[in-house]
Amino acid sequence: MPRIEHFAIYADDTTALADFYVALLGMRVVKKGAGDPPGYFLADGHGCAIELIGRPAGAAVNQRWVCHLAFWSDDMPALEARVQALGLAIEADTRVDDAAMRTFFFNDPAGNRCQIVWRREPLGA
Numbered sequence: 001m002p003r004i005e006h007f008a009i010y011a012d013d014t015t016a017l018a019d020f021y022v023a024l025l026g027m028r029v030v031k032k033g034a035g036d037p038p039g040y041f042l043a044d045g046h047g048c049a050i051e052l053i054g055r056p057a058g059a060a061v062n063q064r065w066v067c068h069l070a071f072w073s074d075d076m077p078a079l080e081a082r083v084q085a086l087g088l089a090i091e092a093d094t095r096v097d098d099a100a101m102r103t104f105f106f107n108d109p110a111g112n113r114c115q116i117v118w119r120r121e122p123l124g125a
C-alpha cells in the first residue's frame with residue numbers, strides 16, 4: 001500500500017524555516033539543495049517528510065512544484081496503471097525513471113497535485 005512520503009511547501013527563507021521545524025519538532029535535515037534559496041527535505045523519523053522549496057524574493061507561488069502530496073510506492077507500474085485506469089492524466093514532463101528515483105505527477109479528481117515516488121534511498125535513511 002502506498003504511504004505519504006512528503007508534503008511540499010514554499011518558504012521565503014528556507015534555512016530559517018528548516019531551523020524552526022528542527023528546533024520545534026525535532027525533525028532532521030536529510031537533504032539540502034544547492035539552490036538560492038536552498039531547498040530542504042526534513043524527516044520526522046517515522047517515514048514522512050516536509051519539502052521546503054525556496055521562493056525567491058518577489059516571485060509568485062508556482063503551484064507546479066509546491067503544495068503537493070507525495071506518496072511512496074514500491075510498485076510504480078501497478079500504481080501508474082491504477083491512476084490511468086481512473087482516467088487521470090499523468091504529467092509526462094515530470095516523469096523521472098533512473099536508478100536513484102522513479103516519479104510522476106498527476107491531479108486527483110478534486111484538482112490537487114499528487115506525486116508517486118520511489119527512491120533507492122528513502123528520505124531519512
